[in-house]
Amino acid sequence: MLLEIKNLYFSYTKDKRLFENLNLRLEPGRTVALAGESGCGKSTLLNLIYGLTDWDQGEIWFKGKKLLGPKGNIVPGEKEMKMVAQNYDLMPYSTVHDNVGKFLSNINLKAKKEKVLELLDVVGLSEYADVKPQFLSGGQQQRVAIARSLSVVPNLLLLDEPFSNLDYSRKIELRSKLFSYVERHGISLIISTHEIEEVMPWLDRLVILQDGRLIQNDSPIETYKKPYNEYVARLLGEVNSLTPMQKSALHAPRDFCFPQQLELASSGIPALVLESRFAGSHYWNKLKLADAEIVLYHPTALSGQLKIQFKRSL
Template sequence: MLRIENVSFAYDDVPVLENIDLRIQRREHVAIIGESGCGKSTLLKIIYGLMDLEQGEVFWEDEPILGPAYNLVPGAPFIKYLSQDFDLMPFITVRENISQYLSVFYPKELEERTAELLEMIELADFADKKVKTLSGGQQQRVALARVLAQKPEILLLDEPFGHIDNFLKNSLRRNIFSYLKENGITCIIATHDYQDVLPFTDRIFVLRDRKIMVKGKPMELYKNPKELYIASLFGEANSISIDVLKSYANTKRRIIVYAHEFRVSETSGIPVTVKKSYPMGSHFLTEGVMEDGETIFFNAPTELSADKELFLNVSLETINQRIQTNRIT
């Protein structure tokens, strides 16, 4: 088990993390999500052992993870950290970068492992290219294979797909997270992309204002977000008063409704005037204004013209589900 106990951290007296307590099981995959600058990368560096702590401790099983004040070479040997800086050797080939940490005393195993990792990152055709000739996204994939070649007990991923083309991301995610599960590698990913999270992680920790705001299973947090901030990490969302959604309701408590949960009607519902439509491929994200002047975002199957007046509805099932969730105020 990885234990992060009462960890606080500051840069030049500016607090970044406060009283962080986490327990992560062996083989578990977890995500740390939150807006840019909330401390995700800092927390990964602390777990790896790149930072000295004035408050708190980090343990893997019973072994403390200590910072550079205690280790000549910072970083725990049983953890590998893939940061947003790739740390590759640019003047040697992709194959050589990946196989660098494999034993030359077992040439057949070295060749097989290197080939396996090249296939996983979908760069077999680039095996003999020098790394300096690759794109940023290709270099990021090489860096990922390079850390996996070392068979870590824990893998820390900091925005691991940030430089990779969209058409490759989905297959790479499936390849990599399947590989980690099959090999029993504990994984902690810091990301702002919910597509890294929902299909592939066991739990989520949401960071905000230097603290863990909430934690839970991905689909539970997605379906029952306790605050608008949490919902916004998964997609476009709105905070709506219940008496606006249902005119007979005698309460102004607010619940969260995702843009895709609205249904457009020509006859009844919440009166909305369209301001702008944004094409999203399978639908149009539409910005509208309610009668009280509040902005609302909803999905529509077709483009809607500006100033068009229409109505929006939300299913009673969705409303009841959100009412049972802790509401925002």
């Protein structure tokens, strides 16, 4: 086991704990996402793992070694780990090239330059090698920090909201190259995110936190098909909260459902289309069903009266 968190307790204030008896395991070569609403503890957990913050009780083990945290380490941070927080910690007056190569040996400068250029290609910043970070946008600085963290091929890489400052096109490019690089080099990855759908194709596990509690730890497909509760479902996309009358009429197994779990059917429940809007890959349709409104995704625009049913499988 690469990483094991046992019975972890942590609090910022004496009267309220953030983590209480938290347990988590990570096998080598795995990619895991921490997800949850703001304030649930994602960033704090990364700081605890990396050794930037002391915990109250419990143990954190890494590669069979019990970690000590800041109380036991003169220099904050853990060897064979790298973390990219949301402050980036770059050298503002050195070039992007020098920032990325900060941890690389100068014995073979040719090899160092080749490695730096490879990493700049991974994060899409090849043309910025000679630019100083102070002239870059926040999203570009974030990518420089990611490239630097990859330079030493850590056993465990911790990324705190790595795509938060990127526009959509850059985000698509970076995530594909980043996850491919991590997988190719056998790097274990824990990533915190608000946008699960954007990283789901590359995940081995999805860890959901709610108010400091770990409420679900499953594969992405298991989490999507069987969310623990409506809170988990809403992290995965738009959700319909069903009234008791709607749930009964649709024979739905839970008090909530995704819009894509509804479909047109001649033998379904009558519904009235209130709105139908183009949303790219589908039309977003608001319907009146039973005693409340409900949303259904459909390939084409809908109108008037129709019948819908609950789709049994996603």
